[in-house]
Amino acid sequence: MNITFRLAWRNLWRRKRRTWLTVGAMVFSNILLVFMISLQLGMYEMMIVNALKAQTGHLQVQAPGYKDDFKIRQVVPNAKQLADDLRQGLATEEVAVRAAAFALISSGDRSYGAQITGVEPARESLVSSLPGLVTEGGFLSDPMAEEIVIGSVLARNLRVGVGDELTFIGSGRDGSFAAAVVDVVGIFESGVPDMDRGFAQVPLGFFQDAFAMGDAGHAVVVMAPGLLQVGATQARVEALLPADADLVVHDWDALLPGLKQAIQADFVSAWFMYGILIILVAFSVLNTQLMSVLERTKEFGIVMSLGVTPGRLGRLVLLETALMGIVGMVLGVLLGGGLVLWLHFNGFTYPGLEEMGGKFNLPGRIYPTVSVLGLLTGPLIVLAASVVASFYPALRLRWMEPVAAMRAA
Amino acid sequence: MGDMKIVLRLAWRNLWRNHRRTLIMLAAIVVGTWAMIFMTALMRGMVDEMVKDGISVLPGHVQVHHPDFRDDPTISNVIGPPSGELLEALRRPEVVAWSTRVRVPAVISSEQDTRGVTLVGIDPDQERGVSFVADDMTEGRFLESPDDKGLVVGRKLVEKMETDLGKRVVIMTQDPENEIADRGFRIVGIFDSKLDQYEEGFVFAGQGTIQNLLGVGDAISEVAILGTDYRDVEGLTRRVADAAGADTEVLPWNEIDTYLGSMLAVMDGFVIVWIVVIFLALSFGLVNTLVMAVFERVREIGLMLALGMTPRSILTQIVAESTLLLVLGLAIGNLLAWATIEPLKSGIDVSIVGEGMEFFGAASVLYPALYLKDVVLANVIVIVLGFLASLSPAWRASRYDPVRAITQVE
Numbered sequence: 001m002n003i004t005f006r007l008a009w010r011n012l013w014r015r016k017r018r019t020w021l022t023v024g025a026m027v028f029s030n031i032l033l034v035f036m037i038s039l040q041l042g043m044y045e046m047m048i049v050n051a052l053k054a055q056t057g058h059l060q061v062q063a064p065g066y067k068d069d070f071k072i073r074q075v076v077p078n079a080k081q082l083a084d085d086l087r088q089g090l091a092t093e094e095v096a097v098r099a100a101a102f103a104l105i106s107s108g109d110r111s112y113g114a115q116i117t118g119v120e121p122a123r124e125s126l127v128s129s130l131p132g133l134v135t136e137g138g139f140l141s142d143p144m145a146e147e148i149v150i151g152s153v154l155a156r157n158l159r160v161g162v163g164d165e166l167t168f169i170g171s172g173r174d175g176s177f178a179a180a181v182v183d184v185v186g187i188f189e190s191g192v193p194d195m196d197r198g199f200a201q202v203p204l205g206f207f208q209d210a211f212a213m214g215d216a217g218h219a220v221v222v223m224a225p226g227l228l229q230v231g232a233t234q235a236r237v238e239a240l241l242p243a244d245a246d247l248v249v250h251d252w253d254a255l256l257p258g259l260k261q262a263i264q265a266d267f268v269s270a271w272f273m274y275g276i277l278i279i280l281v282a283f284s285v286l287n288t289q290l291m292s293v294l295e296r297t298k299e300f301g302i303v304m305s306l307g308v309t310p311g312r313l314g315r316l317v318l319l320e321t322a323l324m325g326i327v328g329m330v331l332g333v334l335l336g337g338g339l340v341l342w343l344h345f346n347g348f349t350y351p352g353l354e355e356m357g358g359k360f361n362l363p364g365r366i367y368p369t370v371s372v373l374g375l376l377t378g379p380l381i382v383l384a385a386s387v388v389a390s391f392y393p394a395l396r397l398r399w400m401e402p403v404a405a406m407r408a409a
Numbered sequence: 410m411g412d413m414k415i416v417l418r419l420a421w422r423n424l425w426r427n428h429r430r431t432l433i434m435l436a437a438i439v440v441g442t443w444a445m446i447f448m449t450a451l452m453r454g455m456v457d458e459m460v461k462d463g464i465s466v467l468p469g470h471v472q473v474h475h476p477d478f479r480d481d482p483t484i485s486n487v488i489g490p491p492s493g494e495l496l497e498a499l500r501r502p503e504v505v506a507w508s509t510r511v512r513v514p515a516v517i518s519s520e521q522d523t524r525g526v527t528l529v530g531i532d533p534d535q536e537r538g539v540s541f542v543a544d545d546m547t548e549g550r551f552l553e554s555p556d557d558k559g560l561v562v563g564r565k566l567v568e569k570m571e572t573d574l575g576k577r578v579v580i581m582t583q584d585p586e587n588e589i590a591d592r593g594f595r596i597v598g599i600f601d602s603k604l605d606q607y608e609e610g611f612v613f614a615g616q617g618t619i620q621n622l623l624g625v626g627d628a629i630s631e632v633a634i635l636g637t638d639y640r641d642v643e644g645l646t647r648r649v650a651d652a653a654g655a656d657t658e659v660l661p662w663n664e665i666d667t668y669l670g671s672m673l674a675v676m677d678g679f680v681i682v683w684i685v686v687i688f689l690a691l692s693f694g695l696v697n698t699l700v701m702a703v704f705e706r707v708r709e710i711g712l713m714l715a716l717g718m719t720p721r722s723i724l725t726q727i728v729a730e731s732t733l734l735l736v737l738g739l740a741i742g743n744l745l746a747w748a749t750i751e752p753l754k755s756g757i758d759v760s761i762v763g764e765g766m767e768f769f770g771a772a773s774v775l776y777p778a779l780y781l782k783d784v785v786l787a788n789v790i791v792i793v794l795g796f797l798a799s800l801s802p803a804w805r806a807s808r809y810d811p812v813r814a815i816t817q818v819e
Contacts, residue, residue, distance in 0.1 A: 018697055025693030032686065069569060071522055102523045104516040104581055104589075110483060111583040113516045113525020157481055169516075169581070169589075171523050198525060258764040265759070265766055269451075273683070276444040277690050283437035284694035287430060291701050294429075351674065 004312065008319040015292070022288045023328045026382055029277045030332020031339065033378025035368075038340045039348065040270060042368035044263050048227065048252075053129035054190055056255040057221035058230045059237060061086075064248050066218060067255060072101050072173050072211065076247060079217030080120075086222060089240040090233070094223035096123035099207050099216070103170030103178070105150075105200065107158040114154060114198045116168060118207025118217070127221045130188055130201065137162035137186035143205040149186040151196035160184055172212035180210045274378065281382055282389040289321055289390040293397070300397065301405025314394035321390040325383035332379050340370050416722070420729040423702070434698045435738050438791075441691045442742025443749070445684050445787040446779070450750050451757075454778040456676045460639060462541070462603055463669045464662055469507070469539055469633030470642045471649055472665060476658040478630060479665070484513050484585050487628035488657055495632075498652035503645060505635045506538030511619045512630040515582040517562075517612060519570040526566070526612050528582060530619030533557070539635050542600055542613055549574045549598035557615035559597030563608025567599055574599055580612070584623045592622050603773075640673075684787050691791075692798045699731055699802040710806050711814025720807035727803035728796065735795040739788050746784075750777045 012019050052058060060067075061082065066074040076082060079097040087095045099118040104111050121140035125131040130149075131139040140147055148166060150158070160166060164184050172178040182202060190196055208214060224233035230251050237249050253260045293300070300313055347365040368374070424431045464470065473495070475486035490509055491499055499507050511530035516523060533552040537543040542561060543551050552561060560578065572578055574596055581591040594614060602608045620627060636645040642661040650659035663670025703710070710723060759766060760773040 017700060021693050021697040021700065025690060025697075028693065029690055071569075071571075102516070102525055104525070106583070106587075106589075109485075109587040110481075111516075111581075111587075111589070112514045115525070157483075159481075171518065175520070261764045261766070273444075273448065276440065276448075276687065280437055280441055280687070280690040280694070283433055283440070284690075284697065287433045287437075287694055288697060290429060290433065295705070351671070351678070 004316055004319060008316055008323055011292070011316070011320055012323055018288055018292070019324060022284055023324055023331070025281050025284045026325060026328025026386065027331045027335065029281050030328060030379040030382055031336040032277065033274060033382065034333060034336025034375055035339055035343075036270065036274070037378050038336075038368045038370065038374030039343075039366065040267070041371060041374050043366060044267075045369075046366070047263065048259065050129070051256060051259055052252050054133075054192065054195065056252050057127045058224045058227070058252055059222040059234055060250050060255060061220040061222070061237065061241065061247050062218065062250060064246060067250055070100070072171070072218075075099075075173065075213065075216035075218060076220060077216050077245075079220055080215065082241075082245075083220050086220060086237060086240055090222070090236060092223070092225075093123075094126045096120050096127045096221050097204055097217040097219070098221055099204060099211070099213055099218045101170050101172075101178070101207075101211050103168040105154070105158065105166055105168045107160045107164065107166055110158045112154060112157055112198070114150075114200050116148075116170070116200045116202055116207070118204040118211075118213075119201050120204050124201070127223050130190065133188040133190050134186040135189045137184070139186055140201065140203050143203045144209075145203055146180060146182045146206055147185045148182040148200055148202050149188060150184060150200040151198070152187050152189040153193065153196040154198065154200065155184070155187045157197070162187060170211070172210070173214075173216070174212050176212055178211045180206075182206075274381075278382055278385045282385040285321060285324070285386040286389040286392060289317060289393045290396075292320070293317060293393040297400070297405050300400060301402045301407075304400065304402040305406065310397045310400060313397045317394040317397070318387060318390055321387050322383070325386045328386075329379040329383050332382075333375050336379075337370060337375050340368050340374065343368050344370055412722075416726055416729050417733070419726060420733050423706075423726075423730055424734060427702070427705075430698060430701070431734065434694060434734060435741070437691055437694050438735060438738025439742040439745060441687045442739050442787065442791065443745045445687050445791075446743065446746035446784055447749055447777075448683060449680050449783045449787070450746070450777040450779045451775060452676060452679065453780055453783065454776045456672055457778050458774075458776060460669050460673055463666055464639055469662065470636045470639050471634040471646050471659060471661050472631050473634070473649060473653050473657050473659050474631040476656070478658070479660075482512065482514065482630070484511070484583065484623050484625060484630075487511075487625060487630055488632075490627050490629055491632055494652040495649070495654070498649055499632075499634065501648070503636055503648075505637055506535070507632060507634040508532060508535035508539045509616065509629040509632050510536075511616055511623070511625070511628075513582050513619075513623070515580050515612075517566075517570070518579045518581070519572040519576070521571040522569065524566065524570060524609075527610055528580060528619065529611055529613050530616040531555075531613055532616050539633050541602060541607075542611075545600040545602055546598050547601045549596070551598055552613065552615055555615050555617040557597075558595070558618055559614070560594035561598040561600060561613040562596055563611065564599055564601045565605050565608035566612070567596070569609070572596065580614075582623070585625060590622050590624075680783055680786065681790075684790050685794075688791055688794050692794065695731065695735075695795060696798050696802060698734075699727065699799050702730065703727060703802050703806045706806075707809065707814050707817050711809055711811045711817070714809060714811040715815060723807040724800075724803045727806050728799050731799035731803075732792070732796060735792055739791055743784065743788070747779070750779050753777050 061076060063074040063076055083095050083097050087093060097120055101116055102113060103116050105114050121143055134149060135152065140149060155161065158166065162184055165181060166184060167179065167181050169179045204217065222233065222237055224230045234249050234251050241247050304310065304313070344367055347367050349365045475488050478486040509532060513528050515526055515528035517526050531552065532555045552559060567573060577593050577595050579591055579593050581589060584590045634645070634649060636642055639662065646659055646661045653659050663673065713723065754777065756774040756776050758773070759775055766773050
């Protein structure tokens with residue numbers, strides 16, 4: 001074994017308690033960081049996946065401006081043909097057409113405004129989690145049927161159940177009066193209050209008839225193989241669009257701008273807190289190492305007069321810190337990882353999470369996942385910060401005069 | 410008294426015997442204290458604004474409505490206007506303002522587009538003190554009387570519907586007999602709210618006009634009541650509930666908007682957790698510093714014991730050192746926190762993630778809010794826990810055997 005390494009290791013345990021206290025500070029913050037970062041990563045991923053699954057999908061082909069204005073006349077012409085082309089070009093089934101409009105939905109004794117979306121019954125489940133969230137009745141099946149699936153709160157507000165009749169009134173693409181009678185075939189419960197209260201789906205063909213859409217839709221929804229491939233898939237979709245078509249492709253970040261920014265805002269404030277924690281650990285390490293260097297002044301003086309260079313002594317001090325940091329990291333990752341693993345199976349919640357979660361597409365109980373990123377990010381930064389903190393004591397050795405040092409008390 | 414003076418002077422001198430160590434520990438305490446207070450003020454500020462905005466949007470502090478109104482907010486679930494005991498309760502000094510509203514789901518159509526909104530019929534004079542609309546008018550005029558025939562809408566809605574001030578829109582809703590009731594309105598005013606969702610979600614009209622449209626006489630959907638402090642609404646809720654009678658439901662705002670209510674509740678927990686976590690991170694360093702300080706003075710302590718100082722006074726001495734260090738660190742940390750928060754009082758612009766903040770229900774300007782109770786909490790926790798943490802090294806020092814301690818070779 002390398003002699004410097006052995007020296008460093010032995011030096012550490014000359015003052016057991018001090019070393020353990022410093023390692024303790026590291027372990028404490030490492031456990032906290034592993035836990036918090038794993039929880040955060042898990043929550044972000046769930047927020048994104050759930051929001052995309054419930055609302056936008058990964059990519060949408062739309063008319064320019066539709067994303068911001070949602071006007072019924074900003075259409076994708078001949079949408080089904082385009083969807084077929086995309087399916088073929090991308091070699092995936094996960095492409096579906098949607099069209100949407102606001103309308104007043106009325107039951108016998110109640111009326112509410114809601115967004116009605118026309119979807120392809122056979123394909124919607126490939127791009128959205130909504131068909132799977134139907135808790136009563138079933139999802140749409142026939143593309144032309146006069147049927148509707150509505151949110152649970154809307155159903156309660158309208159006082160209807162599966163099998164009841166609803167009418168809706170709105171305006172069509174050409175400004176004409178759009179109205180129809182539909183049967184409730186299913187009721188979904190997404191857990192997102194806004195969707196459950198103001199969202200309904202009807203078959204696309206029927207929607208196009210009722211709202212005078214012809215063969216047009218408002219969006220072609222495309223799912224990429226995964227979140228990381230969204231950029232590449234977007235480029236492929238853009239290449240596949242007909243050259244003369246006035247259409248744009250938006251990714252989920254453009255469609256739901258709040259989501260990424262909410263994550264960023266949360267991320268920044270969380271890292272501010274982690275930063276403080278890491279700085280405090282660094283101070284603790286700085287103090288320990290400075291003390292340990294100062295109390296060894298005499299010893300260092302002797303070894304220097306025997307020919308050991310200050311650089312080598314400096315490396316020794318850094319190595320001591322690094323060893324301490326590695327012990328702290330191993331313990332922190334083990335304990336923190338154990339905690340996360342336990343929570344992965346048992347779930348984590350705190351009072352108020354359920355109310356807040358509803359706003360972010362999150363369930364009331366979170367099951368964080370164990371990932372390399374979540375386990376190692378925090379502890380590695382703590383290790384790096386500790387080593388950086390001990391640069392000061394290590395560099396002090398450069399100005400040490402061996403003779404004066406040997407005489408030191 | 411004289412003893413204490415000596416103890417403090419000794420503690421002070423001992424601290425500066427190794428000034429580097431003391432300065433580093435002091436820096437750690439200062440950073441920790443600053444972070445505790447600064448971060449807490451930021452979070453408090455954000456939640457405060459959310460709650461204030463949220464309350465100004467409609468609920469008021471306390472609300473009276475029909476027991477079924479929350480589940481089924483239609484014109485069927487209405488109550489009579491306040492009278493008798495309730496009216497008397499509303500005139501009491503702890504009620505700052507109150508207003509009655511008719512509130513129904515509706516569909517608004519311009520020539521270009523159709524949207525679902527909440528139609529709110531208000532009495533403009535009452536409403537002025539309660540909700541945000543009157544203050545946020547940016548174009549046109551606010552409603553002038555309950556029978557005003559005009560409509561006030563949000564900027565975002567105007568843009569999306571491609572309509573404008575002075576143009577006509579049609580409002581469709583439902584009367585108690587479930588017949589469609591519709592009426593044309595001229596847009597007389599436009600408001601700009603901090604959050605887009607309010608601008609898109611609410612339109613305001615005269616209460617009398619809406620009552621006529623729906624044929625409900627003088628019935629209203631809710632009474633919104635503003636008290637003196639949104640944090641302390643229990644008493645007000647109880648008093649109003651007593652006066653309002655059995656066939657109504659009286660709820661404080663945090664039960665009406667559970668998201669805001671739980672945000673506020675979670676904040677109190679968060680503040681404590683944050684302060685304790687920071688303290689724990691500090692405590693390792695603190696204990697370490699003290700252990701070292703004791704360790705290098707073994708001989709000295711032995712000598713003091715041999716000269717007749719009691720173990721008790723040694724204990725006091727060491728604890729006094731750590732307390733002095735903590736007090737000094739806290740003082741500087743508090744000052745630093747105050748000095749950084751004060752210039753930011755006018756607001757921190759976070760519009761770079763504005764849409765994300767809106768996701769949380771917060772506006773894109775953060776106003777840090779320094780609460781005395783948070784500052785006190787932080788200081789008390791640090792002093793009390795710091796005192797406890799320094800007991801163990803101090804205890805050890807006081808238990809030294811004088812003879813062994815003196816003869817120990819460093």
